[in-house]
Amino acid sequence: MKIVGHQINKHLINLFDYKNVHFICVEINNIPNYAKELIESIKNTSWIDKLDVIGxxxxxxxxxxxxxxxVAIFSVSEDPISTDFxxxxxxxxxxxxLEKLLSHEVLPLSELWKEKKSGNAGFDFHTITPRKLISFGEAKYxxxxxxxxxxxEQIVSFINHEKGNRDLPHLQIIAGKESIDNFLKGDKCYCAAFSxxxxxxxxxxIKKITSLTEFGDIIHAGNEIFVIGIKICHP
Structure with missing residues (x-):
């Protein structure tokens, strides 16, 4: 994985407030080797060891x-890759x-700690910013x-349906009290990631994204926004 671009746009909300929007461009090379790295990351269950008995x-x-x-999905990294992978x-x-560039703490992949039901279960991934704000992430490939x-559009739908609230019983256990307290005060972030x-x-x-009405909705809903475009390089 290589970060090839990062720019910060300041979007004015009112005369006294603005929101930082990070636009990040990433390349992934050598998919089989990278898949092996991700498998090791998935297998790392040290986050469970840090929980209390109930957790x-x-x-x-x-x-x-x-x-x-x-692991079964990531072990089959054929070209073209599957939608799930x-x-x-x-x-x-x-x-x-976000961890490498902006010192976020990466929480375990959502599917590792919440049951996936029929329909769209909610946000795909979460991180904690250095300011202890939860960033709710949606990924599209x-x-x-x-x-x-x-x-x-998916993030806006989740905001409107308060999907972040539904993650709170889990996040209360794995994200830490300060992050939850900030969320309850209305302080949170959003991340849109796409191939x-x-x-x-x-x-x-970036120009097309910033012209979307839905993007303005996200800016007003979050304290900080992250937009990540990821190029998957094929041999």
Whole structure:
């Protein structure tokens, strides 16, 4: 994984307030080797060891079942890659990018700690910013297009349906009290991550994203916004 671009746009909300929006461009090379790295990350269950007794009882069985499923998906990194593999790839790369570039703490992949029911279960990944704000992330993958609009629209839908609130019983256990207290005060962040066909088009995509009405909705809802375009390089 290589971060190839990062720019910060300040969006004015009113005369006394503005929101930082980070636009980050990433490349992934050597998919088989990278998939092996992600498998090791998925298998790392040290986060469970840090939980209290109730947390360990709650998440151990669910996590290990999901780990087996994800390892099977990540072990088949054929070209073209599957949609499932692609979306997990985008989710985990986005989290790693925020950790590397902006010192976020990456929480375990959502599917490791919440049961996935029919329909869209909610946000795909979460991180904690250095200011102890929870960032709610949505990942979209396509082999033929740049699905930035789908990611943006999905986040707005989740905000309108208060999907972040539904994660609170879990986040209260794994994210820490300060982050939860900030969330309850209305302080939170959002991240839209999507596959990118070509890094050279990222500046043009930024212009399209900032013109979306839905993007303005996200800016007003979050304290800080992260937009991550991820180019998956094929041999």
């Amino acid at each position: 360990k009882l709650s998440y151990t069985e669910t996590s290990f079942e999901t780990i087996d499923k994800l 692609g979306e997990y790839l985008i989710s985990m790369t986005a989290g790693s990018s 396509s082999s033929v297009r740049n699905p930035y609009k789908a990611a943006i 990118l066909q070509n890094t050279q088009t990222f500046d043009g995509i």
